[in-house]
Amino acid sequence: MHDKTVTQLAAALKSGELSSRELTSHFLQRIEKADGTLNSFITVTAEQALNQAEAADNARAAGKAGKLTGIPFALKDIFCTQGIKTSCGSKMLDNFIAPYSATVVEKLNAAGTISLGKTNMDEFAMGSSNESSYFGAVKNPWDLTAVPGGSSGGSAAAVAAGLVPAAMGTDTGGSIRQPAAFCGITGLKPTYGRVSRYGIIAYASSLDQAGPMAKSAEDCAHLLNVIAGHDVRDSTSVSRGVPDYTETLNAPLSGLKIGLPKEYFGDGLDADVEKAVLEAVKVYESLGATVREVSLPHTHYAIPAYYVIAPAEASSNLSRYDGVRFGHRCDAPADLIDLYTRSRAEGFGDEVKRRILIGTHTLSEGFFDAYYTKAQKVRRLIRQDFLDAFEDVDVLMGPASPTPAFDLGAKKDPVSMYLQDIYTIAVNLAGIPGISVPAGFSNGRPVGLQILGTHFAEAQLLNVAHQFQQATDWHLQRPAFAEEIA
Amino acid sequence: MQWETVIGLEVHVQLATRSKIFSGASTAFGAEPNTQACAVDLGLPGVLPVLNEQAVAMAVQFGLAVHADIPEVSVFDRKNYFYPDLPKGYQTSQMYHPIVGAGDVEITLDDESTKRIRIHHAHLEEDAGKSLHEDFHGMTGIDLNRAGTPLLEIVSEPDMRSAKEAAAYLKAIHSIVTYLGISDGNMAEGSMRCDVNVSVRPKGQEAFGTRAEIKNVNSFRFVERAIAFEVERQIELIEDGGKVVQETRLFDPERDETRSMRTKEEANDYRYFPCPDLLPVVLDQAYLDHLRSQLPELPADKRARFQAELGLSAYDAHVLSASREMAEFFEEVQQVCGDAKQAANWVQGELSGALNRENLSIQNSPVSARQLGELINRVLDDTINGKAAKQVFQALWNGQGDSADAVIDAKGLKQVTDTGAIEVMIDQVIAESPAQVAQYRDSEPDKRGKMIGYFVGQVMKASRGTANPQQVNGLLKEKLDALL
Numbered sequence: 010m011h012d013k014t015v016t017q018l019a020a021a022l023k024s025g026e027l028s029s030r031e032l033t034s035h036f037l038q039r040i041e042k043a044d045g046t047l048n049s050f051i052t053v054t055a056e057q058a059l060n061q062a063e064a065a066d067n068a069r070a071a072g073k074a075g076k077l078t079g080i081p082f083a084l085k086d087i088f089c090t091q092g093i094k095t096s097c098g099s100k101m102l103d104n105f106i107a108p109y110s111a112t113v114v115e116k117l118n119a120a121g122t123i124s125l126g127k128t129n130m131d132e133f134a135m136g137s138s139n140e141s142s143y144f145g146a147v148k149n150p151w152d153l154t155a156v157p158g159g160s161s162g163g164s165a166a167a168v169a170a171g172l173v174p175a176a177m178g179t180d181t182g183g184s185i186r187q188p189a190a191f192c193g194i195t196g197l198k199p200t201y202g203r204v205s206r207y208g209i210i211a212y213a214s215s216l217d218q219a220g221p222m223a224k225s226a227e228d229c230a231h232l233l234n235v236i237a238g239h240d241v242r243d244s245t246s247v248s249r250g251v252p253d254y255t256e257t258l259n260a261p262l263s264g265l266k267i268g269l270p271k272e273y274f275g276d277g278l279d280a281d282v283e284k285a286v287l288e289a290v291k292v293y294e295s296l297g298a299t300v301r302e303v304s305l306p307h308t309h310y311a312i313p314a315y316y317v318i319a320p321a322e323a324s325s326n327l328s329r330y331d332g333v334r335f336g337h338r339c340d341a342p343a344d345l346i347d348l349y350t351r352s353r354a355e356g357f358g359d360e361v362k363r364r365i366l367i368g369t370h371t372l373s374e375g376f377f378d379a380y381y382t383k384a385q386k387v388r389r390l391i392r393q394d395f396l397d398a399f400e401d402v403d404v405l406m407g408p409a410s411p412t413p414a415f416d417l418g419a420k421k422d423p424v425s426m427y428l429q430d431i432y433t434i435a436v437n438l439a440g441i442p443g444i445s446v447p448a449g450f451s452n453g454r455p456v457g458l459q460i461l462g463t464h465f466a467e468a469q470l471l472n473v474a475h476q477f478q479q480a481t482d483w484h485l486q487r488p489a490f491a492e493e494i495a
Numbered sequence: 496m497q498w499e500t501v502i503g504l505e506v507h508v509q510l511a512t513r514s515k516i517f518s519g520a521s522t523a524f525g526a527e528p529n530t531q532a533c534a535v536d537l538g539l540p541g542v543l544p545v546l547n548e549q550a551v552a553m554a555v556q557f558g559l560a561v562h563a564d565i566p567e568v569s570v571f572d573r574k575n576y577f578y579p580d581l582p583k584g585y586q587t588s589q590m591y592h593p594i595v596g597a598g599d600v601e602i603t604l605d606d607e608s609t610k611r612i613r614i615h616h617a618h619l620e621e622d623a624g625k626s627l628h629e630d631f632h633g634m635t636g637i638d639l640n641r642a643g644t645p646l647l648e649i650v651s652e653p654d655m656r657s658a659k660e661a662a663a664y665l666k667a668i669h670s671i672v673t674y675l676g677i678s679d680g681n682m683a684e685g686s687m688r689c690d691v692n693v694s695v696r697p698k699g700q701e702a703f704g705t706r707a708e709i710k711n712v713n714s715f716r717f718v719e720r721a722i723a724f725e726v727e728r729q730i731e732l733i734e735d736g737g738k739v740v741q742e743t744r745l746f747d748p749e750r751d752e753t754r755s756m757r758t759k760e761e762a763n764d765y766r767y768f769p770c771p772d773l774l775p776v777v778l779d780q781a782y783l784d785h786l787r788s789q790l791p792e793l794p795a796d797k798r799a800r801f802q803a804e805l806g807l808s809a810y811d812a813h814v815l816s817a818s819r820e821m822a823e824f825f826e827e828v829q830q831v832c833g834d835a836k837q838a839a840n841w842v843q844g845e846l847s848g849a850l851n852r853e854n855l856s857i858q859n860s861p862v863s864a865r866q867l868g869e870l871i872n873r874v875l876d877d878t879i880n881g882k883a884a885k886q887v888f889q890a891l892w893n894g895q896g897d898s899a900d901a902v903i904d905a906k907g908l909k910q911v912t913d914t915g916a917i918e919v920m921i922d923q924v925i926a927e928s929p930a931q932v933a934q935y936r937d938s939e940p941d942k943r944g945k946m947i948g949y950f951v952g953q954v955m956k957a958s959r960g961t962a963n964p965q966q967v968n969g970l971l972k973e974k975l976d977a978l979l
Contacts, residue, residue, distance in 0.1 A: 089541045102540065109534055111541060208541040214771035243543050244774050322771055325573050328584020329538040333637070349577055372575070372766035381768060 010035050011171030011494075012487050015080055015228040018174055022069065022079045029069070029079030033062035033123050036081050040125065040172045043494045046153065049167040051086045051144050052094050053126035061123045068121060077231060078121030083176040085164050086127035087134055088114050088219070089208040097210045098130040098142040098160075101330045101337045101356035111208025112240045113177060113219050120235045125173055129163030132358045133327065134184055134212040136160050137429040138420065141360040146417055149192060150490040151454055155414040158188030164222050165192035171491040175223035175232055179209060181216045182315055183409070183433025186445035189222055190409035190457020193447045195474065195484060196222040197229045200464050201440035202247035204233075205240030211326040213319035214245075216437040225484055226446060226474035230254035233467060249465065257468045258475040263297030265473065268402030272308035273432050279412040285449030285456040286408050292480050293406075293473075303402060305394040310387045311435035312427055317371050317384035318438070323361075324368025330356060363423060392439040399463040404473055408432055409445040409457035436461055444470045447483040455486075496734070497698035500726050501706075502661045503653035504718075505690040506668050507646050508678045509622065510553045516621050516645035517544030517587065517773075524684050528638035532624075536643040538582030543772050546571075550645040551776060553677035554594045554619050555786050557647060560671050560793050561614050563598025565783055571619075571773045575766040580624035580637050588648075590767040593618035594776065595647075600671070601795050602663040607809040612664050613652040620646050641685075647677070653692065653703065658722035662715050665689060666817070669715075670794045674819040688713040693725045694739065704729070705739040709746050709753050721746035725753050797822050805835035814843060820857045824864045831868025834875060841867055845888050862891045870899035882960050883908040911962045914970065917954070920962065921974055924953045935975055947971055 010032065013021070021027040037055050044050050058081065065079035089095045089107035096102045110118070117124070131141040139147040139162025147162045149155040150170035157166040161178030165188035168176050178185040180198035189196025197220045204219045211217060221232035234255065239248040267290065274283060290300055332338035332352025339351035357365070371380035398405060411431060420426045436443045441464055448458035458477070462470045478484045515522055518535035534542045558565045570592040573585040595617035601609050622644040627636035649668060655661045669687060672678040679686050694706035707729070709721050724746075729739050743762075744753040792800075794816045801812035815825045821842070829838040846867065850860060870891065874884045887902045896902035903909055911917060925932060928950070935946050947968070954967045 095540070097540070105540065107534075107539065107541065109539075109542070206541075207543050210540040211772075242545060244545055245543075245772065321768060325575050325585050325766070325768070328575060328577065329540070329582060331577060331579075331584060333579050334537060334582060335539065345579065369766065372768055374764045374766075377766075377768070 011039055011491065013174070014224045015077070015174045015231055016225070018080055019076060019231070023074070029062040029065040029123060030059065032079065033058050033081050033125070036125055036173055039170075039494050040167075043170055043172060043490070046148060047150060047166050047170055047172070048145050048147050049129055049157075049163040049170070049172060050083070050126045051096055051098070051129050051163070054093055054124060057093070058123050058125050065121050065123060075121050077235060079123065080175070081123040081125050081173055082117070082232075083125050083128050083164060083167055083173040084114065085130050085161050085176065085178050087130060087179055087210045088127075088177060089210065090114055090124070090127065093127065095127065095210065096144070097134070098132040098144060099357065099361070100143040102210075103143065103337065105336055107208070109208060112205035112242060113236045114208065116236050117177075122235070128161070128167055128176055131160035131162065131184075132361050133210070133323070134160040134179060134181055134217075135323070135360045135364055137183065137187060137426050138415070138417075139163065139188070140417065141358055143358060148417070149414050149454070150488040151193060152414065153490070154416055155454055156191065156417050158191035158410070158414060160184040160188075161196075161222060162188050165189055165194055165196070168192070168194045168222055168224065169488060169491065171487065171494070175221060175228055177219060177232075177236075178222045179217055179219045180433075180437065181212050181218075181319060182437050183430040185220050185222060186409045186433050186443055186457065186459055187430065189445040190459070191414035191455065193455030193483070193486060193488070194222055194224055195226050195229055195444065195446050195478075196220065197233065197444045197467070197470065198436065198442060199233065199237065199467055200247075200442045201437070202245055203442070203465065203467065204236050205238070205243040205246045207240055207242040211322075213322040214326060215322060216315075216319060218437070225478055226444065226471050227255065227258055227478070229444070230258055230471045230475070233471070237467075252468050254468050254471050257472050260472050261297065262293065262473065262476050265293065265296075265298035265404070266402040267293055267298050267300045268303035268398055268405045269300060270305045270308065270398070270405055270407055271302050272305050273407030277411050277428070277431070278408060279451065281449075281451030282408045282410070282412060282456050285451070286406065286458055289448040289458045289477065289481075290406055292477060296476055296480060301402065303398045303405065305391075305398060305435065307387065307390045307394050308435055311391055311438055312431060314384040314387040314391065315430075315434045315438060316367065316427060317380045318388065320364040320368030321372050321381055322368070324365045324372065327357075327361070327365055332356070360423070388438045391435050395435075395439045395441055395461070396463070403462070404466075404469065405461040407459050409459040413451040413454035413456055432459060440464060442467050442470055444474050446474045446477060447486065448481075449483060498695045498726075498730050499698045499700075500656055500658075500722070501653045501694045501696060501703055502655035502658075502722060503692040504651045504655070504661060504664060505692070506649045506651075506665065507688050507690075508649065508668070508672050508680075509686040510550050510645040510647055511676065511678050512547055512549045512553065512645050514547060515643035516547050516550045516619065518643055520643065522644050526640055528627075528636070528640060530640065532639035532642055536582065536639055538584070544587060544770075546773060546776070547645060550619060551594065551778075552786060553645075553675070554617065554647050555778065555783065556675050556677060556790060557617060557649070557672065558595035558598060559783070559787050559790055560675055561598035561600050563614060563617070564596030565594070565778060566592065566596055567778060568592060569594040569776045571770040571776075572767045573770045576763045578623070579635065580626045580639070580642070582624065582639060582642055586621060586623060587770055587773070588620035589618035591769075592775075600664065600667050602660065602667045603798075603813050604659065604663055607813065610660065612654045612660075612667075615650045615652050617647055617649040620648060622646050653694075658719040658726070661691065661722055662719045665715055665718055667794070670817055674791055674793055676791075682713050682715070685713060689718065691718060691721060691725075693722055693729070695726055695729045695733070705741050707739065707742055707744050707753070709744050710756065712746050717746060717748050720748070720751055721753055724751060728753065791819070794822075801835075805829065807835060807839055811839045811843065815839060818857070824857050824860070827864035828868040828871065831865055832871035832875065834871060837871045837875065838868070841871055845885065849892055861894060862888065866891050866898060873899050873903060877910060877912065877963065879903055879908050879910050880960070880964055882955070883910065886960070907959070908961055911958055912966060914966065917958075917962055917966055917970055918974075920954050920957045921950075921967070921970055924950055924957060925974060925978075928953065932975070932978060936979055943975075947975065950975065
């Protein structure tokens with residue numbers, strides 16, 4: 010049951026072969042057995058899940074089931090869930106229970122899906138290894154000595170280990186695509202504005218975007234159908250029709266023009282990763298696509314620009330955690346300044362503090378133009394690079410990450426961690442969609458192929474990814490860990 | 496040395512939207528603490544602001560009313576600082592691209608002269624909550640009902656040269672926003688408050704002196720008093736060899752003084768940057784045209800029209816156009832009675848006196864504009880005399896009758912213009928006043944005019960005030976002179 014895709018499980022529920030209650034119990038048992046090892050969940054909501062499953066089965070019996078009614082999934086612990094703790098991976102919010110749910114959560118509830126719980130993540134989504142979580146590191150099911158990637162590491166590990174059929178993540182600089190690549194699953198970051206940010210705890214508001222993480226592109230299409238769309242509560246969500254993303258999955262790829270950005274195949278790229286990506290490109294050629302090299306000349310400015318813009322927004326977004334109204338408050342504050350400083354010093358971890366400091370500095374009087382204004386100019390150039398490239402090609406392909414999953418504890422220097430996101434970060438700065446699909450292995454650790462499209466080209470990305478998964482079986486590989494959970 | 500005062504004002508006007516600028520919570524004043532603060536106002540994690548379109552429309556209307564440029568694009572920025580009544584740790588405001596550009600306002604001074612004060616810009620922002628320091632035994636209470644209330648901050652150029660000009664400017668702004676209906680202008684409830692920038696310089700010097708900013712002054716009177724104190728303080732300081740430092744000061748109305756709050760060195764670095772949660776506001780010409788077509792007649796236009804078309808004096812026109820309610824009341828009275836001068840006299844005289852005595856605003860006047868207009872009509876058509884008119888007014892004020900005519904009938908105040916009836920009363924008064932008649936007869940002819948007043952009074956008394964005083968005067972003179 011656990012290795013089936015959402016699409017397969019939905020069919021089994023529809024035929025009556027399975028009930029949602031059975032399915033939900035099965036996955037809850039797997040979480041119970043395996044998550045002590047993986048640490049992919051912060052909160053498991055077993056009772057609520059079983060109640061939801063029963064309601065889903067009743068709805069089905071009453072003929073009121075939708076496509077995904079009764080399908081279990083998990084939420085990154087950054088999505089606010091009414092009545093259930095939303096920690097954002099931080100001590101600061103270890104006691105925070107939102108009185109509202111994120112729009113994504115409401116939409117998933119309305120679709121009849123079953124939330125099994127909240128997954129582990131880097132603190133406030135700041136990290137690329139899930140090691141900055143207050144709730145401890147998450148292990149990669151393919152190799153328990155490796156990180157699952159981050160910041161949506163819990164979601165990626167849980168899906169890869171078969172603890173849930175699918176999960177929701179968020180991606181600010183690669184936080185869906187990189188962990189999807191490290192854990193051998195499929196993860197889609199939609200166009201900025203495609204999915205509502207309402208109720209998603211903000212890290213960097215102009216970059217954050219939620220998306221599905223699952224075993225296949227087809228599953229991602231089903232989930233995106235549910236969560237995409239304009240939301241009056243998010244002014245940056247885009248008022249634009251949502252197609253049925255499953256309808257175009259089987260469109261043929263003959264004539265597809267693929268661009269390979271030369272900047273994505275340079276120094277620092279692991280040889281196995283490069284090989285896997287180029288092999289995948291060959292598969293596309295066999296499907297009728299043409300390939301050419303393109304250039305994204307401002308690529309090397311993406312990380313510096315990101316590490317000005319994202320921390321600037323974060324320093325402001327995280328100001329509300331002051332110990333006054335909710336979240337962690339220090340014991341016996343002497344005065345207001347003591348309340349602020351100790352609550353924040355105790356509540357935030359090192360990486361969060363580092364980014365708040367960077368952001369506060371770059372926004373300061375006398376530095377603003379040199380950093381923030383300049384970074385915004387670079388951001389426009391990066392966006393233009395992509396738009397220029399999409400004049401000539403339909404999609405871009407490259408690695409999702411320069412290396413496969415690295416060892417837990419291997420990256421001590423923050424900058425080496427930041428460089429992990431070299432191929433994903435520019436995509437957020439440009440606001441375009443990207444998907445990572447499994448494309449091979451390096452020493453037993455998965456490699457992800459990243460496919461990028463122009464704004465609102467999700468249907469095309471899912472089609473291109475799905476056709477690859479029809480021609481290959483990388484996405485069907487399961488870690489031994491998943492098979493060993495009895 | 497002769498000193499010149501230079502003043503600029505930042506006026507914060509709470510806009511009269513039903514809900515907050517970025518959330519659906521109510522903006523009503525006076526609710527129980529923290530009952531009108533939703534998740535957005537509380538700054539809970541994950542929630543997002545949604546701009547209230549009404550606040551935009553109101554800001555633009557103000558801009559149009561002060562002849563300002565309205566830029567096509569305006570942008571919200573975050574002003575970052577920590578304070579317990581600022582839930583998000585930043586205030587959403589407009590720093591770099593405000594919604595209203597440069598404009599100007601005409602102010603009227605005591606001598607009825609006018610002056611143009613330039614407006615630098617006006618921007619939209621959200622109000623903070625309130626910190627309550629009393630009643631919490633050494634702790635501070637936070638009330639977030641006010642958090643997120645829309646504010647329009649109107650920033651003037653340093654064009655004012657006296658406390659009187661500053662007060663006149665504040666009154667002009669008050670008048671415009673209440674005319675537009677974009678604020679209730681209630682200063683006691685904090686709907687309008689201002690920061691005053693004051694500096695002094697030797698007369699004739701071009702460069703500005705160092706300014707002090709007096710925060711949160713919330714009445715016309717306090718603005719004048721705060722400036723008066725601050726000007727004196729700065730001049731004394733300089734004349735004693737000291738230097739004014741750039742700082743923020745607080746006005747204490749009880750002690751009638753300003754006190755230092757923080758100096759420039761202690762000032763926050765607000766780290767402004769564009770708010771990524773809100774899209775730039777883009778206004779097209781059609782929208783501006785639509786709002787322009789909705790603008791009411793504004794105080795300056797009304798004042799000009801009252802003078803040019805209704806023939807009012809500059810003073811009357813100014814007083815009667817100061818508030819929209821006053822102007823509308825006056826205009827209705829004028830339309831009913833057709834006599835602008837009489838309408839102006841009654842509204843500013845009898846009516847305003849009565850309203851002031853009972854501390855009522857004109858909207859709550861017990862005498863309606865129609866009633867007052869009809870009353871004036873009865874004076875104009877000689878149905879009653881001026882004295883009886885005051886009685887009628889008082890009766891209407893006290894609710895003793897629905898209309899002037901009803902009161903006149905009920906009280907029998909209709910003026911007696913029948914010559915025969917008046918003559919009967921005169922003859923009786925003359926018969927009953929032999930001593931006064933003798934005195935009249937014995938007086939020098941030029942003193943007699945003065946003495947006739949006694950007889951007029953007696954006849955009016957006999958008629959219970961209803962005799963036509965002009966007729967009484969004329970007939971009395973004839974009859975008395977006949978006795979000479």
